[in-house]
Amino acid sequence: MGGGRSGALPASPLADAVAADPATDYTLDLGAELAAEEKGSGRDTVASSPFRLGMRRLRRNKTALAFGALFIVLVASSLAAPLWSEHVAHKAPSAGQPTDQIRIDGKLTDVVSVDSIPIGPTWQGEYFLGADGNGRDVMVRLLYGGRNSLLIGVFAALITTVFAVLVGLVAGYFRGWVDAVTRAVLDVMWSFPVIILGVALGVALALEGFELGPISIEGGSKLLPLLIIAFIYVPYMARPVRGQVLSLREKEFVEAARAQGAGPIRIMFSELLPNLASTIVVFFTLLVANAILLEAALSFLGAGVQPPETSWGTLIDSGVERIVTAPHLTIVPGLMLVLTVLALNVFGDGVRDAFDPRAKVRMEH
Amino acid sequence: MRKFGKAFAALSAALLATGVLAACGSDDSDSGGGGGAGKTGGELKVAYSSQPDFLDPALSYTVDGWAAMWNVYLPPMGYKHEEGSTGSELAPMLAEDLPKVSEGGKVYSFTFKKGIKFSDGTPLKASDFEHTVKRVLNLESGGAFYYEKIEGTDEFAKAKDPAKADISGIETNDKTGEVTVTLSEPDGTFPAILGLNFSGVVPSSTPFKNQTSTPPPGTGAYKITSSEPNREFVLEKNTEFKPFEGVPEGKADKLTFEIIKSLSRAAQDTIRGRIDAMHDPPPADLQPTIESKYKDRYKSFTTQSTYYFFLNEKIAPFDDVKAREAVNVGIDKPALARLFGGGLFAPGCNFLPPGIPGYAKVDPCPWGDPNGKPDLEKAKALLEESDYNGETITVWGNSEDPTQKVTEAYAEMLKEIGFKAEPKIIDGGVYFATVGNEKTKAQTGFDNWFADFPSPANYMFLVNGKSIQPTNSQNHGNVDDPELTSKISELEQNPDPSSVADEWAAADKTVIDGAHGAPYGQRKLTAFTSERVDFENCALVHPLYQVDYGSLCLK
Numbered sequence: 011m012g013g014g015r016s017g018a019l020p021a022s023p024l025a026d027a028v029a030a031d032p033a034t035d036y037t038l039d040l041g042a043e044l045a046a047e048e049k050g051s052g053r054d055t056v057a058s059s060p061f062r063l064g065m066r067r068l069r070r071n072k073t074a075l076a077f078g079a080l081f082i083v084l085v086a087s088s089l090a091a092p093l094w095s096e097h098v099a100h101k102a103p104s105a106g107q108p109t110d111q112i113r114i115d116g117k118l119t120d121v122v123s124v125d126s127i128p129i130g131p132t133w134q135g136e137y138f139l140g141a142d143g144n145g146r147d148v149m150v151r152l153l154y155g156g157r158n159s160l161l162i163g164v165f166a167a168l169i170t171t172v173f174a175v176l177v178g179l180v181a182g183y184f185r186g187w188v189d190a191v192t193r194a195v196l197d198v199m200w201s202f203p204v205i206i207l208g209v210a211l212g213v214a215l216a217l218e219g220f221e222l223g224p225i226s227i228e229g230g231s232k233l234l235p236l237l238i239i240a241f242i243y244v245p246y247m248a249r250p251v252r253g254q255v256l257s258l259r260e261k262e263f264v265e266a267a268r269a270q271g272a273g274p275i276r277i278m279f280s281e282l283l284p285n286l287a288s289t290i291v292v293f294f295t296l297l298v299a300n301a302i303l304l305e306a307a308l309s310f311l312g313a314g315v316q317p318p319e320t321s322w323g324t325l326i327d328s329g330v331e332r333i334v335t336a337p338h339l340t341i342v343p344g345l346m347l348v349l350t351v352l353a354l355n356v357f358g359d360g361v362r363d364a365f366d367p368r369a370k371v372r373m374e375h
Numbered sequence: 376m377r378k379f380g381k382a383f384a385a386l387s388a389a390l391l392a393t394g395v396l397a398a399c400g401s402d403d404s405d406s407g408g409g410g411g412a413g414k415t416g417g418e419l420k421v422a423y424s425s426q427p428d429f430l431d432p433a434l435s436y437t438v439d440g441w442a443a444m445w446n447v448y449l450p451p452m453g454y455k456h457e458e459g460s461t462g463s464e465l466a467p468m469l470a471e472d473l474p475k476v477s478e479g480g481k482v483y484s485f486t487f488k489k490g491i492k493f494s495d496g497t498p499l500k501a502s503d504f505e506h507t508v509k510r511v512l513n514l515e516s517g518g519a520f521y522y523e524k525i526e527g528t529d530e531f532a533k534a535k536d537p538a539k540a541d542i543s544g545i546e547t548n549d550k551t552g553e554v555t556v557t558l559s560e561p562d563g564t565f566p567a568i569l570g571l572n573f574s575g576v577v578p579s580s581t582p583f584k585n586q587t588s589t590p591p592p593g594t595g596a597y598k599i600t601s602s603e604p605n606r607e608f609v610l611e612k613n614t615e616f617k618p619f620e621g622v623p624e625g626k627a628d629k630l631t632f633e634i635i636k637s638l639s640r641a642a643q644d645t646i647r648g649r650i651d652a653m654h655d656p657p658p659a660d661l662q663p664t665i666e667s668k669y670k671d672r673y674k675s676f677t678t679q680s681t682y683y684f685f686l687n688e689k690i691a692p693f694d695d696v697k698a699r700e701a702v703n704v705g706i707d708k709p710a711l712a713r714l715f716g717g718g719l720f721a722p723g724c725n726f727l728p729p730g731i732p733g734y735a736k737v738d739p740c741p742w743g744d745p746n747g748k749p750d751l752e753k754a755k756a757l758l759e760e761s762d763y764n765g766e767t768i769t770v771w772g773n774s775e776d777p778t779q780k781v782t783e784a785y786a787e788m789l790k791e792i793g794f795k796a797e798p799k800i801i802d803g804g805v806y807f808a809t810v811g812n813e814k815t816k817a818q819t820g821f822d823n824w825f826a827d828f829p830s831p832a833n834y835m836f837l838v839n840g841k842s843i844q845p846t847n848s849q850n851h852g853n854v855d856d857p858e859l860t861s862k863i864s865e866l867e868q869n870p871d872p873s874s875v876a877d878e879w880a881a882a883d884k885t886v887i888d889g890a891h892g893a894p895y896g897q898r899k900l901t902a903f904t905s906e907r908v909d910f911e912n913c914a915l916v917h918p919l920y921q922v923d924y925g926s927l928c929l930k
Contacts, residue, residue, distance in 0.1 A: 105787060108713035109748070125663045126716040143659075143714065144784050217802055230800070317779055317800040318786075331776070334660040 060365075064288060067364035074360020081353040084346070088160055091153035098135045099147045103154040104318065106146035112137055121145045127335045140338045142328065152342055155320040160350070162236045162321070163302035169240035170301070171294050174247035175286065179278045181248070182255025189252070196245035204242055205307055211238045212313025230316040235308055239301050247293050254289060258282050288365035295358035299351045306347050322347045376436060376825045413913040413928035418629040419651040421924055422641035426605045426634050431586040432575035432593070433510040436517035438825070438921065439654065441572045443632060446625060446925040447610065448575025448593035451485055451504065451554070452566055454829075454919050455621030456926060463679075463730065463829035463918040465570050466621050469499065469594060473566060480561030480868055483569070487552035494598035494613040497578050501547035501554050506579040508545060513537040513583045518573040518827075524565070526557045537583050563868040567828035596625040596925050607633045610924075626913060626928035648905040652914075652927060656901040662717035665903060672910040673903045677721050678825065679728045679918060681834060683894035684785060685810070685822045685851035692768065692794075693818060693852070697761035699890035702819070703742040705754030705792035706785065708895045714780040715898065722746055723896040726834065726886040730918060732872040733831040733879025737887055745896065754792040767795040771820025773806035782821050789819075811848040822851055822892070829919060831879040832867045838891050839863045854891040 068074060095102060108122035114132055121141040122128045128141040138149040181192035199207070212235060219229040220237075227233050258264065259282065267281050308314030309323025317324065322343040329339025427440035432448040435441060445453075453468035455461055467473055470485040477484070491499040512519050512528055522528060526544030534540030544557040558565060568574065581591040590599040590608075596618070597610040610630040618624045633650065635641040638658040642665065644650040645657075656675075657665050665673050686693035686702060693699050708722035724740035727733055743750055770789065772782025782798050789796035801809060810817040826833040836842050840855035841864060862882050869875050886892065902922045904910050907929050915926035 104783065105790075107707055107710040107784060107787060109707060109710040122713050124713065124718065126659060126713050126718075127663070143716075144780055144787075145710070217805065312774065317774060318783055318798045331659050335663070 060288065064361075064365040068360055071360040071364065074357050074363075077353040077356035078360070081350065081357060084156065084350050084353065085160055088153055088156035091150065091157055094153055095147075095150045099138065099150045100136060101147045101150055103150045103320070104146065106141065106144060108143070108145040110141075110145045128332070128339070130336065130338050139342050140336070142339055143332065143336075148325075148338065148342060151320055151325060152322075152346060155322050155325050155343065156346060158232060158315055158319060158321040159302055159305055159323070159347070162232065162239065162305045162315070163298050163350075166236050166239040166243070166301040166305070167294055167297035169237070170243040170247055170297055171290060173240070174244045174293075175251055175283070175290060177244065177248040178251025179255055179282060179286075182252040183259055183274060183278050183282065185256070192248075193252070196248055199242070200245045200249070204304060205311075207242050208238055208304055208308045209311055209313045211241075212308050212311075216313060216316055230319070232315060232319055234316075235305055235314040238308070239304050242304070243297060243301065247297065250293075251286060251289065254286060255282055258285055292358065292362040292366050295354055295361050299354035299358060302347070302354070303351055376438065376827055413626055413909050413926075414930070415624070415626050415928065416628050417929045418631065419627040419908070419924070419927055419929070420631045420633055420649070421652045421654055421927075422635045422644065422650045423632050424634075424636055424638055424641065424655045429585060429587045430590045430599060430602050430608060431514075432572050432577065433507070433514050434516050434585055434587075435572060442654065442920050442922070443608070443610070443924070444572055444575065444593075444599075445595070445920050446597045446923070447590070447595045447599055447613075448572065448577065449595045449622070450570050450572070450574035450576065451487070452570035452574075453622075454570065454917070456623060456915060456917065456923055457621065458916055459918065460730070465566055465828075468570070468622065469576060470569075474556075474569060476566075476870060478557075478561075480563055480565075480870070481558050482555060483558070483565050484553065484555040485569070487554070488619075489552065490617075491594055492615040493578050493592040493594055494615050495578075495592040496615060497580075497592070499576065499594060500549045500579065501552045502549050503576050503579050504554050504574075505542060505545045505547050506581065507574060507576050508542060509537055509540075510577070510581065510583060511573050512542075514585065516573060518571060521568045521571065521573065521827075524558045524560065524562050526559045561868055563866075563870040564828070564830060564832050566870050567830055567833075571827060596622065597630065605634055607631055623926075625925040627925075630924055630927075642903070645903055645905050648907055651905040651908050652922065652924065653901075653903045654922070656717075656719060657903060659716035662719075662901075666717065669903070672906065672908065673901065674914075674916075675719060675899045675901045676916050676921075677729065677897050677899050678921075679730050679829060680823060680825045680898045681726055681728050681894055682720075682823045682896055682898060683726065683892045684819055685817075685892050686890070687816070687818050687851070687853055688855065688891070689853040690816055690818060691766075692761060692763040695761045695763065696890060697757050698763050699893070700742075701754045701757035701761060701792055702789065703890050703893045704757060705749050705751060706788050706893055706895060707749050708745045709747070710788075711781055711784060711895050714777045714784055716777065719899040719901070721897045721899060723894065724887065725883055726838070726892065726894045727831055727879070727883045728834070728897050731826070731829060731831050731834065733876045733883060735877075735880035735883070737884060741888060742890075749788075751791060758793045763794070765795060767797055768818045770796050770798045771806070771810050771815075771817045772798055772800050773803040773821065774800050775803040778803070778806075778821050785821070807851075808847060810851050811844075811846065813845045813848065813853075817851065820851070823898070826919075830872050831883070832863070832872065835863045835879070835882055835886075836867075838886050852892050854886075856885070856889055856891065859885050859889070859891070 110121045111118045112121055119129065121137060122143060122145050126143060128143055129137065130140040132138060137147050139152065140148050142148055177192055181189045215234050216229055220227040220234060264277060264281055267277050305314050305321060306323035309321045310327045315321040315324050325343040326340050332339050423439055427435060427443060428437045429435040429440055432444055435444060449468045451468060451470040452465050454463060455466050469487055469491060471488050474483040474485040487499060487501055493499060508522050511522055512531060525542060527542045531540050531542045546555045575593060577591040587604065588602055590602055592598060596613055596616050598613040600609050600611045602608040612625055612628050638655055641650060641653050642657040642661045645653045686699045688694055712720040712722050722745040724737045724745050725734060770782055770786040772778050779800055782800060786796045786798040809815050810820055824834060824837055837849055838854040839850065840860035842850040843853055843855060859882060866875055866878055872879060900921060902914050902916055904914060909928050909930045913926055913928040915923040917923050
C-alpha cells in the first residue's frame with residue numbers, strides 16, 4: 011500500500027506528514043484534526059496515530075472513564091452471578107417456593123405472605139433484595155438476568171456492527187445499482203419504528219422459531235432476540251457508514267491505491283476500513299446501550315427473552331403487577347438498566363468526543 | 376372450557392376457551408342475595424378486561440361471552456338464575472319440560488312453550504332450533520363436537536347450501552312446537568347439551584356468518600342493542616320477554632359492558648363508582664386493600680373448576696405409577712395456592728370439584744393434607760422405587776398469569792423430589808393444542824378445566840381413555856385405565872348424575888388412587904361492585920355463569 015492514508019493503526023508516513031501540516035485540506039482526516047489540536051496544546055504529536063491521540067483524549071475525560079468503569083463493574087457482577095448464587099444466597103435462580111421461610115431478626119418469616127405479597131430487601135445474604143411472587147431470590151435472578159441482558163446487548167451490537175460495516179462499505183464503494191438496492195432495503199427497514207419491528211418479529215418468531223436452510227433456532231431461544239435486535243439496528247449504522255465511504259472513496263489515497271492496482275476488496279478493507287475505525291468504535295458503544303434498552307423493552311412486552319429465561323426486561327414485566335405492594339421487583343432491575351445504559355451513554359459520549367470531535371455520529375430513531 | 380381467560384380469549388375461541396362455574400356450598404363468603412329483591416331500572420356499567428371472543432351464541436366459547444349472553448339467548452333447557460345447587464340443576468327454559476328420553480337414550484323430544492317471541496317481535500318456531508344447531512355446525516364452532524352426535528350431521532356438513540340442507544336427526548313441527556332429536560348413539564349428557572349457550576335459539580333468518588358486530592335477536596330478558604368490538608357492547612331490556620320460573624326480569628334497564636384492558640384502572644373505576652361491576656378479579660396489588668376496605672361490596676367464591684398437572688402415562692417416566700405417586704406426594708399445594716394471589720385458590724385432593732354431583736371429599740387424602748407441607752422424603756423414596764432413569768423431563772406451561780408462575784413452581788417442586796425438570800413456557804393461544812397433540816409427547820404440565828355444564832361427565836371425560844385422540848386431545852395425560860374408562864362411559868349414559876353420585880365418587884377416587892394426574896384444587900373468583908349497587912340483595916353468583924349481571928340492581 012503506497013501513499014494511501016490508512017488513518018488508524020498504524021499511522022502511515024503520509025498521514026504523519028499531513029498531520030504535521032494542518033493547513034492541508036483533508037477534511038476527513040481525523041488524525042490530522044486531532045493532531046492539529048494536540049499540537050496547539052504544545053504536545054509532540056508527530057509520532058502519534060489518531061487512535062493513540064483518541065485514547066489520550068479519552069484518558070483525560072475522567073467522567074467518561076468513571077462511567078466506563080461502572081459498566082465494567084456491572085458486567086463483572088453479572089458474570090459473578092453463580093458465585094453469589096452458590097456462596098452467598100445459597101439458592102439457584104429458579105429455586106424457591108412461596109411457602110419458603112427465612113429468619114429475619116431471629117423470627118421465621120414466609121418469603122411470600124398468605125396474601126401473596128413477597129418480602130422486600132432483607133440486606134442479608136439470602137434474599138438480599140427480597141423475594142419474587144414465586145419465592146425466588148431477586149438478587150440472584152437480577153444477576154442472572156443481567157447476564158442475558160448484557161450478553162444480548164453486546165453480541166447484538168457486535169453483529170450489527172459487522173453487518174452494517176460490510177453493507178456500508180459495499181454500498182458506498184460500488185455505488186450504482188448495488189447502492190440503490192441496498193439503500194432501498196435499508197430505507198424500508200428504517201421506516202419501521204424500532205419497537206414495532208422488534209415486537210412484530212419477536213412475537214412471530216417466539217412461537218415457531220426460525221428456520222432457514224440449515225439454520226434452525228427454537229422458539230424460546232435467547233438467540234432470537236439477539237438476532238432480531240442485531241438485524242433491526244443494521245440500517246441505523248450502515249447508512250452513516252455508507253455516507254462516510256461515499257466521501258472517502260473520492261480521496262486521493264484511494265485514487266493512489268487504485269492506481270497501484272489495488273482491487274475493490276483491498277481498497278475497502280485496507281484503505282477505507284481503517285479510516286472508519288473511530289466511527290465504528292463510537293457507534294459500537296452507543297449500539298450496546300441501545301440494544302440493551304431494546305432487549306428490555308421487547309422482553310417487557312413479551313417479545314424478547316422468553317420464560318423461563320430471565321433478563322432485566324422480563325423481571326420488570328413480572329414485577330409490574332406488584333408495583334404497589336412489592337415495588338422492589340420493578341425498581342431494582344429498572345435501576346440496573348438505567349445504570350447500565352447511563353454508563354454506556356456517558357462513556358460512549360466520551361469515546362465520541364475523543365475519537366470524533368466533530369460529533370457526526372448519532373443514533374437516530 | 377379450559378381456562379379462565381382474559382387477554383387471550385379471542386385467540387382461544389376454537390376449542391380451548393374459558394369458562395367458569397361459580398361454586399355452591401364452598402367454605403368462603405358465598406353470601407349475597409338471590410334474584411328476587413332489589414330495585415329495578417337505571418343503567419349499570421360492567422368492566423371486562425377483554426372483548427368476549429364472540430357475541431354470537433353459536434360461536435362464543437368463553438366465560439366472558441357466556442356470562443353476558445346467558446341473559447340474552449335462552450336455550451331449550453338451561454339453568455335457573457339461582458345460587459347454589461338449584462342454579463346448577465338442569466331446568467326447562469324455552470321448552471315446556473325436560474326432554475323425554477326414548478330408545479335407550481338415543482331419542483330426545485321436547486316441546487317449545489307457546490307465545491314466546493324474539494326481541495324483534497318474531498314468534499319462536501320449532502324449526503328455529505334446527506337452524507341454531509345448523510349454525511353451530513356450519514360455522515365450525517368450538518362447540519360443534521357436542522352436536523356431531525346428532526344423526527345426519529355428516530351429510531349436513533357435506534351439503535353446499537346449509538340453509539337448504541337438512542339434519543336428518545332433528546325433526547321439528549312449527550305448528551305444535553315439537554322437536555325430536557335422534558342421536559347416532561346414546562348419550563346421557565344430551566339434555567345438558569340442549570342447555571349450553573350454543574343451543575341459545577336464534578331466528579331461522581340468522582345468517583350463517585359470525586354475527587358479533589350485529590348480534591341476532593334472542594328470547595332472554597335482555598337484547599344486545601349495540602356492539603363495538605374492543606370498546607363496548609350494550610344490553611337493554613327485551614320488552615318481548617315474559618319472566619317465568621327461574622328466569623326473572625332483568626333489574627337494570629341497560630347494562631353497558633366496557634372493555635377496560637387495565638385491571639388496575641377497572642378496579643379504581645369501580646372503587647370510585649364510574650364502573651358498577653368488575654368482571655375479572657382485581658389486580659393482585661389492589662386485591663388485599665379491596666378485600667379489607669370494601670368488604671361490603673366484595674366477595675370471593677370458589678369456582679367449580681379443577682386445576683391439575685397432567686402426567687403422560689403413555690411415555691416415561693409417568694408410565695410408572697410410582698413416579699406419578701411421587702409427584703402427588705411431592706407437590707406443595709399451599710405454595711401453589713399463593714401463586715394465584717390474594718387467597719384466590721382453594722387447595723384440594725379430589726379431581727372432581729365441590730358442588731358437582733359425585734363429589735365426595737377424599738379425606739384423608741392419600742397423598743397428604745392438601746393444606747399442609749408435602750412429605751418430600753416419602754416422595755423421594757417413591758421416585759427411587761420407580762423406573763425413572765434421571766433424564767430431564769419437560770414441564771409444559773403457558774405464558775399467561777398465573778399459569779407461568781405455577782408451571783415454574785411445579786418444575787421446582789419436581790426438582791426437589793429428584794426429577795431433573797425444566798419448564799417450557801409457550802404462548803397461551805396454542806398451549807392446549809400443543810400438549811393435546813400426541814407428536815408433542817408432553818410428559819407433564821399445567822392443566823385445568825371449567826365445566827361447560829355442571830355434570831361429573833364433563834370433568835371425567837378428561838381422564839377417559841376414549842377421549843385420547845392424535846390431535847386436540849383433551850386427555851393430556853393419556854389416561855387409559857380400562858376399568859375407569861368403562862365406568863365413565865357407562866355412567867355418562869345416565870342423564871341424572873345425582874342418581875349415580877356414589878359411582879361417580881368412586882370413579883373420582885380411582886383417578887386419585889391411580890395418580891392419574893396430580894389435582895391440586897379449585898380457583899376462586901370475585902364479585903366486586905360500586906357503592907351504587909345493592910350488593911347485599913342483588914349480586915347473584917350463579918354456579919355456572921358467575922355474577923349474574925341481570926340480577927345487579929341499584930340501591
